[in-house]
């Protein structure tokens with residue numbers, strides 16, 4: 533085979549082996565390594581925030597089917613998450629972890645795609661080389677837990693998450709500084725200003741945050757998280773605990789948009805879910821489940837649970853049929869009832885089994901998924917605990 537033909541076939545292979553809508557259109561390859569938000573440089577944080585804002589502004593006919601109406605790329609993600617069929621299937625069932633895993637993976641691909649295609653036109657520009665380095669960071673809120681309750685210092689106020697240039701200052705109410713003020717960042721959902729009844733008028737599209745730690749404190753420190761992972765070798769126990777407790781509290785603490793199904797209106801949603809996905813990875817690693825292939829999984833590693841707790845199963849909002857959530861049942865990514873989505877096409881809806889493997893150097897995961905989390909202090913903590 534001559535060299536040109538080989539390169540052509542190799543390029544075609546790369547394109548075909550990374551199948552999600554966004555990642556197949558950019559030549560960025562290799563494993564994506566997700567880092568903690570606090571470990572990123574201010575340039576890296578700013579690059580990600582500017583790309584999010586560009587994604588909000590970027591309009592295209594994302595809603596396929598009969599509609600050609602243009603819509604914001606970022607808002608599409610907000611709406612896909614808030615869609616009643618998706619939200620029913622993805623929450624309070626054992627689809628919770630795999631559904632959000634795939635959702636944030638596609639969002640990360642879209643971020644890279646926007647930075648790659650739009651970045652060079654931005655002022656200041658983002659180079660294509662830097663665009664390919666973008667990954668979705670995680671907010672490790674367990675590090676912001678208030679370890680010393682008597683020092684009169686609110687630990688969350690010192691979190692590296694908040695600043696006046698990027699995510700916004702640490703304060704209750706409307707976001708008025710950073711990159712996500714109303715001018716740059718009109719939210720999809722409209723909320724009022726009363727934290728106790730956010731649907732009380734006047735309603736507007738300003739992003740708002742509650743952030744009242746006296747009312748809703750962060751309840752999980754690193755030891756509790758490590759023990760929660762170690763002591764729950766069964767998926768059923770782990771996912772129930774993770775969704776209700778560690779996942780739920782930051783949503784309530786941020787309040788406003790974040791405590792509704794329009795929670796993805798705040799980019800903090802994605803940093804939070806990156807952390808939740810990271811804890812799922814650590815759980816699999818801790819119990820050596822990551823060495824199993826999808827066809828070796830038993831109901832220790834994945835259990836079909838609908839509902840995860842309580843007695844009311846999640847049902848299809850139209851037919852009232854109980855949503856099947858087995859290892860080989862497809863997770864829904866409906867755009868809306870009748871129209872398919874350009875970026876979540878129905879022939880590409882994954883199952884939990886599809887999403888089990890993250891890919892190795894030899895074999896990419898389902899839909900070309902290939903990512904890891906950066907060096908992790910929790911893993912070290914786990915080793916410590918095992919010695920005790």
Ligand SMILES: [Cu+2]
Nearest residue numbers: 613622623632
């Ligand atoms: Cu969700």
